[in-house]
Amino acid sequence: MDWKRKHLLGLEELEAQEIEHILDTTDSFREISTRAIKKVPTLRGRTIVNLFFEPSTRTRTSFELAAKRLSADTVSISAQTSSVVKGETLKDTARNIEAMQIDAIIVRHSMSGAPHFLSRCVEASVINAGDGCHEHPTQGLLDIFTMREKKGSIKGLKVAIVGDIVHSRVARSNIWGLKKLGAEVIVVAPPTLIPMGIEEMGVKVCFSLDEVIGKVDVLNILRIQLERQKGGLFPSLREYSRLYGVTADRLKKAKKDILVMHPGPVNLGVELTAEVANDPRTVILEQVTNGVAIRMAVLYLLLQ
Amino acid sequence: MKLLIKNGRVVDPANKIDGVLDILIDKGKIISVRKNIPAKACQVIDAKGKVVAPGFIDMHVHLREPGREDEETISSGMKAGAAGGFCSIVSMANTNPVVDKQEVVKFILRKAGEEGIISVYPVGAVTKGLKGEELAEIGELKEAGVVAVSDDGEPIRSSFIMRCGLAYSKKFDLPVISHSEDKDLSQGGVMDEGVMSTILGLPGIPRQAEEIMVARDIKLAELTHGRLHIAHVSTGGSVELLRQARKKGLRVSAEAAPHHFSLTSEAVKEYDPNTRVSPPLRSHEDVEAIIKGLGDGTIDAIASDHAPHSLEEKEVEYGLAPSGIDGIETEVGLALNVLYYEKKIKLVEIIKKFTTGPAAILGLREGTLSIGAKANITILDLEKKWRVDKNKFFSLSRNTPFHGMSLKGKAVMTIHQGKIVYNNETSTV
Numbered sequence: 001m002d003w004k005r006k007h008l009l010g011l012e013e014l015e016a017q018e019i020e021h022i023l024d025t026t027d028s029f030r031e032i033s034t035r036a037i038k039k040v041p042t043l044r045g046r047t048i049v050n051l052f053f054e055p056s057t058r059t060r061t062s063f064e065l066a067a068k069r070l071s072a073d074t075v076s077i078s079a080q081t082s083s084v085v086k087g088e089t090l091k092d093t094a095r096n097i098e099a100m101q102i103d104a105i106i107v108r109h110s111m112s113g114a115p116h117f118l119s120r121c122v123e124a125s126v127i128n129a130g131d132g133c134h135e136h137p138t139q140g141l142l143d144i145f146t147m148r149e150k151k152g153s154i155k156g157l158k159v160a161i162v163g164d165i166v167h168s169r170v171a172r173s174n175i176w177g178l179k180k181l182g183a184e185v186i187v188v189a190p191p192t193l194i195p196m197g198i199e200e201m202g203v204k205v206c207f208s209l210d211e212v213i214g215k216v217d218v219l220n221i222l223r224i225q226l227e228r229q230k231g232g233l234f235p236s237l238r239e240y241s242r243l244y245g246v247t248a249d250r251l252k253k254a255k256k257d258i259l260v261m262h263p264g265p266v267n268l269g270v271e272l273t274a275e276v277a278n279d280p281r282t283v284i285l286e287q288v289t290n291g292v293a294i295r296m297a298v299l300y301l302l303l304q
Numbered sequence: 305m306k307l308l309i310k311n312g313r314v315v316d317p318a319n320k321i322d323g324v325l326d327i328l329i330d331k332g333k334i335i336s337v338r339k340n341i342p343a344k345a346c347q348v349i350d351a352k353g354k355v356v357a358p359g360f361i362d363m364h365v366h367l368r369e370p371g372r373e374d375e376e377t378i379s380s381g382m383k384a385g386a387a388g389g390f391c392s393i394v395s396m397a398n399t400n401p402v403v404d405k406q407e408v409v410k411f412i413l414r415k416a417g418e419e420g421i422i423s424v425y426p427v428g429a430v431t432k433g434l435k436g437e438e439l440a441e442i443g444e445l446k447e448a449g450v451v452a453v454s455d456d457g458e459p460i461r462s463s464f465i466m467r468c469g470l471a472y473s474k475k476f477d478l479p480v481i482s483h484s485e486d487k488d489l490s491q492g493g494v495m496d497e498g499v500m501s502t503i504l505g506l507p508g509i510p511r512q513a514e515e516i517m518v519a520r521d522i523k524l525a526e527l528t529h530g531r532l533h534i535a536h537v538s539t540g541g542s543v544e545l546l547r548q549a550r551k552k553g554l555r556v557s558a559e560a561a562p563h564h565f566s567l568t569s570e571a572v573k574e575y576d577p578n579t580r581v582s583p584p585l586r587s588h589e590d591v592e593a594i595i596k597g598l599g600d601g602t603i604d605a606i607a608s609d610h611a612p613h614s615l616e617e618k619e620v621e622y623g624l625a626p627s628g629i630d631g632i633e634t635e636v637g638l639a640l641n642v643l644y645y646e647k648k649i650k651l652v653e654i655i656k657k658f659t660t661g662p663a664a665i666l667g668l669r670e671g672t673l674s675i676g677a678k679a680n681i682t683i684l685d686l687e688k689k690w691r692v693d694k695n696k697f698f699s700l701s702r703n704t705p706f707h708g709m710s711l712k713g714k715a716v717m718t719i720h721q722g723k724i725v726y727n728n729e730t731s732t733v
């Protein structure tokens with residue numbers, strides 16, 4: 001198929017066919033990562049800016065490696081979120097960066113919709129590397145790629161997403177992508193971490209991990225942030241982990257070939273135990289490897 | 305010279321008039337309303353095919369002077385009002401300094417008097433500095449000329465202070481206008497809470513944040529027998545609470561803003577900061593309930609909650625943008641489009657929301673075409689098709705989600721105390 005999009009802002013707006021095309025393209029890029037010389041000249045002469053308003057070593061490094069393996073020039077900018085009162089606005093920042101003749105901006109921002117806003121301010125391609133509680137499309141894609149790789153197909157797959165659904169951009173990108181490719185999605189969390197109306201996105205809601213763990217093919221476990229407890233959404237990490245933590249004991253009730261995933265970084269002993277992290281069915285490191293390939297595919301498709 | 309408005313369809317709800325009549329104006333007053341007034345020694349306005357109504361009143365406008373003259377001045381706000389079809393605007397107290405002292409009221413009235421084109425009626429603060437802690441000197445504010453009191457922009461968190469505000473204002477027969485929002489519940493929300501906020505990943509404000517406060521304030525009106533006015537009703541639940549309060553005979557009134565009956569939270573989809581407003585755009589069901597409330601008289605007035613904001617402040621991430629819509633110049637067009645054309649509400653009922661409705665709440669002696677009344681007149685062209693162009697606003701700000709929208713029906717002439725202050729044909733104020 002012909003790729004027509006200039007930006008990658010979320011998986012919501014993509015067609016199933018487009019998502020599959022990214023996954024197929026990723027297959028070929030993954031092979032490059034296994035070579036001795038992990039570099040192709042595809043994007044030589046292109047300049048890509050990593051504009052990160054939130055610290056994230058993992059995602060930034062993954063994008064940087066992806067760009068370098070495609071021979072693009074990269075620059076990383078750590079910026080501060082600010083309103084006009086405090087200083088430079090996102091619009092000013094974007095315009096300044098664009099004046100340097102760049103081809104793409106990869107943006108991570110704490111405010112939902114910031115990449116959309118950016119895409120209206122600049123001529124360059126905008127890639128969303130995570131915006132607030134909205135979407136994290138490349139994480140969604142790499143999760144889905146990993147599921148497809150391990151399970152053969154997404155269609156009919158039962159996936160439980162466990163954790164802080166209300167604040168999770170990873171959850172939203174997973175939901176859109178998985179639903180479009182025909183998976184069944186269940187979100188599992190305490191009621192205070194389930195956002196209103198999420199059923200209308202086509203998912204089932206369950207408050208009990210024990211109820212679903214035996215029925216699903218994939219557990220995608222989200223990182224829980226301690227600030228949420230202070231916000232009154234749950235009483236303690238201890239109780240959270242007792243109810244929603246994946247332990248070896250809980251895993252015994254799961255299907256034998258269950259896939260355990262986590263976007264990282266893991267709070268060991270909270271979301272899952274060290275034993276589960278080391279279980280062969282847990283594929284957290286493979287997700288990281290696939291992340292580079294997915295980002296290569298996305299950069300290639302948007303900038304070719 | 306006398307002014308004669310000929311052959312218009314005169315709709316004057318206060319006098320139960322709806323027919324083709326002429327209106328003769330002299331020395332700023334209406335001196336005759338009847339058929340076939342001869343055009344002798346007077347300027348004639350041909351209003352054939354148009355609707356001639358009492359001058360419209362917008363009871364909820366934020367002028368940014370004093371404090372943010374880059375966003376709106378008293379003068380520019382008055383021009384925007386005239387261009388929107390309004391003869392009178394009611395300015396909210398959340399300026400800087402706040403309208404909690406006589407001097408600020410006098411300043412606004414002096415500035416407005418100098419400009420002169422339309423009338424400005426200031427609202428005073430309920431509490432000093434809008435802090436919600438101590439009552440402002442409401443008696444002195446009244447003496448200086450305020451027509452209501454409100455901490456709008458902020459709710460009054462303390463039930464006790466709200467009780468005092470409602471009770472104390474009785475002595476001056478002033479309504480207390482409530483921005484009903486339970487801030488503990490709305491938290492840092494920026495849009496309606498529901499599937500849209502979930503999809504967009506933006507913090508939501510449940511409709512109950514408004515309804516809890518509306519219910520509380522109605523209870524306090526019951527307790528104090530004070531006069532309560534609910535600003536910018538945004539939810540079906542609030543409409544229902546108001547309906548019950550009216551049935552009980554409480555002195556409670558309400559207004560709705562055009563954006564709350566013409567847009568839903570779907571409009572936030574592209575993260576356009578111009579759709580950020582407080583209270584937020586709600587669901588389709590809420591829109592329907594508000595329209596029903598306007599239709600059955602539960603909601604007395606339509607008011608813009610005109611809230612100008614600078615481009616620099618609005619051209620930011622959704623969550624950082626200030627709330628508010630620059631709405632006074634699109635208000636009448638939206639009302640006609642949605643309420644008259646789409647929802648088939650009778651024209652006379654719509655005109656009431658801009659005239660007798662707000663006039664009764666605020667005790668203004670206007671909103672009628674009675675003989676001897678101030679010659680404030682708004683002429684509507686129901687057939688006029690036009691496109692909203694924010695770059696042609698008289699307002700100093702441009703924050704509208706309606707830019708580019710095609711509307712049918714417009715206020716085409718505004719006459720204030722016998723003087724033509726806006727004429728659509730020449731686009732001048």
Ligand SMILES: [Zn+2]
Pocket residue numbers: 456457458483535536582583
């Ligand atoms: Zn308000």
Ligand SMILES: [Zn+2]
Pocket residue numbers: 364366396456457609
């Ligand atoms: Zn207001």
